[in-house]
Amino acid sequence: MTSSSSKSMLGYFGWAFIVTIAGLVLGGLLGWNMSGTLGGLATAFFICLVLAVLEISLSFDNAIVNANKLKEMTPVWQHRFLTWGIVIAVFGMRIVFPLAIVAIAAHINPWEALKLAAAEPEQYAAIMHDAHLPIAAFGGTFLMMVGLTYFFDREKDVHWIAFVEKAMAQFATVKGIEIAFVLILVLIFTSLLDGEDATTFLHASVYGLLTFLLVEVLSGFLDASQKAMSAAARGGLGAFLYLEILDASFSFDGVIGAFALTQNLFIIAIGLGIGAMYVRSMTIMLVEKGTLAHYRYLEHGAFYAILILSVIMYVQTLMHIPEVITGLGGAALIGISLLSSIRYNKRNGTGHDPAHREPRDRAEA
Known part of the structure; x- marks a missing residue:
């Protein structure tokens, strides 16, 4: 991925704008085809727009984390993530993943799940809703x-x-402290659930923890053996897998929450797909313009937003929390971290040179 500090905003978001126009037109046509009225067309158009905004608000912190990982990857793997990754994000998580959930839950094949989504969207949405607990x-x-x-x-x-x-940095010397913290929280929430729900929550949480640890182990193995790899694969495959699973985790909440607005799988895929394109564009811009290097607390805000989102997903197993709260909460934290970064830069006379390195021993409460 080539750096381009003079690239215009349109240059970064050009494809996202094109996909937005095409997606909104396609969504409107779906609405017209389903209802045969201008009202149906306008409703589908509006839902696609709202879903796109929802996806952007929920995934802005994802763009920051992606950018942080991408800057350590080789250009070849950066390109692969931003091409293959977006295909997996849009088609895999927005279409294949919901179909797989329904197919497993209803004990039917994926083709039958697709027909169910098209012919009986209410039943399809109900199955997705029932699968929310293990996903969360x-x-x-x-x-x-x-x-x-x-x-x-x-x-x-x-x-x-x-x-x-x-x-937290001091307690990091205690080996496995983050795992112990998560397991304690899992046991607390398991105790708040009843019967089969408690068992499902516990098993799904353990699988989530094991997935993270397996990805970490795989990444470490690939890093340790990178000298034996081809030049194209060095320093990239482990990070690629990590980002794909991270993207999937971020997508869970948006995909499930989208069914609160519409039960049509195809409108959901269009709306969330539009949002995913903007997240991709933001990721590229953050990497190429060195935004994370200049705004020193922006990354902190993103990881705080991730922690809050994870807790919200846990709480959602007990009660419904509107997706707008989830999105606005994360966006607010990132906005505050951005303002703190700007204030730090003004106080310390930091310019807008992305190559400028901040003193690493300073901290702001």
Whole structure:
């Protein structure tokens, strides 16, 4: 991925704008085909638009985390993630994943699940809703491990909320502390659920934890053996797999929440797909313009948002929390971290040079 500091906003979001126009037109046509009225067309058009905004608000922190990981990857693997990755994100998580959930839950094949989505969307949505608990437990656990691993790092010496982050960095010397924290939280929420729900939550959470640990082990193995790999694969495959699973975890909440607006799988795929294109564009812009290097607390805000999202996914197994709260909460944290970064830059006279490195021993409460 070539750096281009002079690239215009349209240059970064050009494809996203094109996909937006095409998606909204296609969504409107689906609405017209289903209802045969202008009202149906307008409703489908509006839902696609709302879903796109929902996806962007829920996934802005995902773009920041992706950018942080991408800057360590080779250009070849950066390109693969931004091409193959977006195909997996849009078609895999927005279409194949819901179909797979319904196929497994209803004990039918994927083709029958697709026909169910088209012919009986109410039943399809009900099956997806029933699958929310294990999905929330799995995704919440994976995301919580992502967030805690960032803060429980004894080498981390740039802190935003200093009294919290310094303490977590010190406790990072205790081996496996983040795993113990997650397991304690899992046991607490398991105790709050009854019967089969408690068992399902516990099993799904353990699978989420094991998935994170397996990805970490695989990444470490690939990094350790990178000298034996081809030049195209060095430093990239482990990070690619990590980002794909991370993207999937971020997508769980949006896919399930979308059924609150519409039960039509295809409108959901269009709306969330539009949003995914903007997340991809934001990721590229963050990497090429060195935004994370200039705004020192922006990454912190994203990981705090991840932790809050993981807790919300846990709480959603007990009660419904509107998706707008989830999205606005994460966006607010990122916005505050951005303002803190700007204030730091003004106080320390930091310019807009992405190559400028901040002193690593400073911290702001």
